[in-house]
Amino acid sequence: APVDGKAEKRQKGAKLHYNAQLRSMCWRLASSLLRTGGKFYEYYLKEKDKYQHRFRDESRLIVPATQLPKKDGKRYEPEYMISAGHVHNMALRKMIKLFLTLLWLSWREGEGLPTREPYPVEYLGHEHPITPEEMCDR
Template identity: 30%
Template sequence: MEQKHEVLRIWAESLYDHQDVRLRSHNRVRNLIRRKLLDLGFKPEKKKKKEEDVPEGSEWDDKKLIKLLKEAEKKKLLSEADHSFLTKSLELAQNEHQVEKDYEKELRPLIEAEPIWMEWLQYVNGISTRNTTRLLKHFGYCERFDTISKLWAYSGLKVQDGHAVMRKKGELLGYNLKIKTAMVGVIGDCLIKSNKSYKKRIYDTYKKRIQARGCCEKKHSKHKGKMCKDYPGHSARMAQRKMVKIFLAHYWLKCRELKGLETRGPYAVDKMKHTTNIKPFYDKQPDKQ
């Protein structure tokens, strides 16, 4: 079993090494295309949606780049040579994705044989074998974390003096920034896009509570001085963080139960005597053996 987990860890690290190279390469090509087209006066239209659903720069998403190049060529903003060079650069960056797929193909049967996948994660919409790889790579079965709060702290999600811990200039981080990005930015996005239990029961509910009370009284100069409660992007990020913390608490609980390790309830239930204890969600019913 230990040898299997070592193979899984090595392949997972190789997968994300290749992903990192692909993303860096793709970002360089995208920025080159963006600068080139903007310098020529070409600006793509941005679809009008809810403010929190449209991140800044989304009109330059990877999937839209080839289409944008074709539009620019039709408007005769690009020469044939420029169009050919930019298109080829984009294709080369996209081809790097195949190596990731090869690693993912080898990892899939290993992940599908893992107890945490078989017992729970396969029944959670938004958590794929690839996201399960992320969780196992970073946390294993939570053997190192005897409390939920230690897992949150390691992931950059702990609370200090009632507020989320923020990065400060000149101070060392007390957590792994890459893990925080993987949990909140990647797994959090996947859970929201799935539009199932974690999104509806945690994200949506908490977001409404924040918007009803206002998250703080500070003004945001980058957004025309609006108050936080009037700026949905702020409450969306807070709700996403909350949702990921609940999901990780459930992951901690299920992992340690499967390994026969000691578990305890959330701090609010055990110490503060709250009565609400949110149990792990299942979007699909487990197969009856």
């Protein structure tokens, strides 16, 4: 869960509000899904393209992290810039969230448990949810 608009980080002596092991496993899974190609990779590329267009429409430069300016010896993102790695991670998060949604849906159906419409359909008015069958490569 975000804290002051930013991702929560470990702090010595503070309790985490997320499962660190699961979070780590999700990032490893995401990199594996990218390497294998397939439908999740296509989804990642589509989402990355959306983010790139959004930032360009906002007149923000997308640059490698090495080209970000430094302040007090640390790189930072001014309002008019965003790092390419940041865009990559945003698209990766979207991809892994889709995977987890489809995993939850398939698992519940497999166990014979009730399911509900995905959040984007139920609350955001989307009409065509992505189904697990659509994301299968075979």
